[in-house]
Amino acid sequence: MIEYGPGLVDPGNLNSAEIIACGTEVLLGQVLNTNAWWLARQLADLGINCYHQTVVGDHPERLRQAIEVALERNDAVVITGGLGPTADDISLAQAARAAGRELTFSESAWQEIVAYFAASGRTPTENNRKQALLPLPCWLIPNHNGTAPGVAFTVDYAGKIRTLILLPGPPNENRPMFTAYVAPFLAEHSAAEFRHIYFHLVGIGEAQTENEIADLVAKSGNPSIATYVSPGEVMIRLTQRRDKSATDAEADMLAPLAAEVRRRLEKYIYEEGNRSLPEVVLAELLKNGRTLGMAESCTGGLISSELVAFPGASRVFLGSVVAYDNSAKEKFLGVAPRVLAEEGAVSETVALQMALGCRERFGSDYALAVTGIAGPEGGTETKPVGLVYIALAGGIEPEGCCEKFIFRGERQRIRSLTATNALALLYRLINCSESYLR
């Protein structure tokens, strides 16, 4: 962060922070408040307690009151939205007022803005001069994806040092700014240091995960252990907190705990870190120089779309046949009409023929096929809604293998669970095959 004006006061220890979103569009339900959600996660990871999130509209009085309340009860206040050159943009003025600070025109900040515009061949307007009005002394937080920089400043609020941090509203601007500038600043001033290890698991439910590590959770303190769940996946977070005031080197308690989690749950863990399952599958294929073809029925292109979301997919992913209708299963994948008629489209034989036909026709190293009943219609007593077959071909399974699932829930959930479990099976096949082939 860039310092402006002399006399900046050290924020001291930051133990708590409140997140305030300023935006009428959030109050009207036009926009989901993903800023609060994302920032809350960052603060938790930094070990800063967040006890309140608040949303107010573009209304000066109500925004100022919300900031005053937040300053009263927190070491830091993070405000998103309402920065910028237009009349709607009231956050900085109200934050300054709440903090009893004047906005002063900064010639050097203005020169920065002029230079920024010049670099992209534009000239700032009179409106932009407003962005050089700052609650000096303060820090400017560079914005590499937009014109409104962020601002941070400390104030003596009723005898306590408080820190205000203002960020623009668009996530594609405020997230890189937070990561590059605000997070290191907060980490420096939080009372503790945090180290995390994340495990991502598939093929195991939340309840079973919690059972497997119940004794570790019961002992959980420092390091702490927590589980998070999303459709078809479980994440385990291990966190060790170290007080900065502790002078002697503390033992690394994270490594033994991580080893224990690994020992108990190894076969379900597909990632230690931050990558998603499609990303990990793509990376495995890339690493081994293998290609993938796909045949999807009930997921209707969802699995393929999840893979293609990542740049570089084109180097390993050849394509997918979304064989939604039976005729497409025959024409594009060579599934036998007799099998479709006798065993039905949702059957082990069809899933296997889809996978084998897919591998042959794409000429890929691996092939993944799914067929199932996503509902709400189409279920019968013997083939209920949620019945899904996932078949794989390639590697150590050139003749193909198949697994059967019965998922519960509504249509989108069944499709999403199918996608996750299909990628999980594929991940396991690749791992077995590649270590066998080596």
Add this chain to the structure above:
Amino acid sequence: MIEYGPGLVDPGNLNSAEIIACGTEVLLGQVLNTNAWWLARQLADLGINCYHQTVVGDHPERLRQAIEVALERNDAVVITGGLGPTADDISLAQAARAAGRELTFSESAWQEIVAYFAASGRTPTENNRKQALLPLPCWLIPNHNGTAPGVAFTVDYAGKIRTLILLPGPPNENRPMFTAYVAPFLAEHSAAEFRHIYFHLVGIGEAQTENEIADLVAKSGNPSIATYVSPGEVMIRLTQRRDKSATDAEADMLAPLAAEVRRRLEKYIYEEGNRSLPEVVLAELLKNGRTLGMAESCTGGLISSELVAFPGASRVFLGSVVAYDNSAKEKFLGVAPRVLAEEGAVSETVALQMALGCRERFGSDYALAVTGIAGPEGGTETKPVGLVYIALAGGIEPEGCCEKFIFRGERQRIRSLTATNALALLYRLINCSESYLR
């Protein structure tokens, strides 16, 4: 809503409401606060002003304080989460405390709970008795998707009548409860009645939409007119407010305004109502008894997946070839290798060959094909990232037609804009063709 206990006080006019979410998982950023977003939209549609949204954890003192602050400044307070039989579930106790009301055991509510459990062959536990402790007199809000009913009650708070409404946290429980019971209750007690018309548009940007209706927006009062934007789409909402105290029948001012909007923007409007674009396309195909095949490159199955999200897709959607690699474009769609080599995969000729090959091989009435560069890599001076060709075949275009786009933004946005514009073009082709063929 079911009345419990005599002496319920009429809520009077409800002009404002605050939304409080109770949940530590929201404060930790583990869960996105979709409750506040969804409820905010409902309140706006009901004409109830929402000036604040608040999030607190499962912490009795902080929750009670938040409720007190909300009661101070609003006619109504809607609280989500923290209902239920466990020790974590503190909302009702704290709402009662904030309102100065005691919780009393209601034998008749308890009998309802016992009956509810009996109906599903279970017996309530001692814990469930807590759910019969109510701030009598109150209303119970039936929950058809879970065990915790909602509760509403009115209090005299510092001389003003305030209404508290408590709903369980899971969206699949609280949304049906709100729609079936709370919305009619609020509508009855809001000072005004509201009528809405929604227009959904594609093929036009937000700025151009606002230009076209700038004079209508400038005059906007009652009825009001507002635009909302999402990638590739614009929505216009018209709302007429009628004061309930007005005794004489007011003129319908919505119909003439809607007619004017229709007159100016007709060619961009694909829906008047609440259906999404994929839903409308499926309905058009179904209505005309036509089938669809698809060939996707840069979208990688996204368009197909958006269609398959709707039940009944199987009656019109035959499937999609996700021809991500050039070899798949040749093998599955019959694109000429020479054209791929000479003009490149992202070209008008390839898009057209994909659409024609797709229609022929699926044997479908219509075929939609997309090819493009989603980035961040793969762009050149002549073929930049964001270049997309969308081709159609069928109806009045048996030889195919093609449109070229250059979208800006990052990979996901380009893929999403491609999907929306592809479906919009298809919608227009179906409309032209079917009216021509009739």
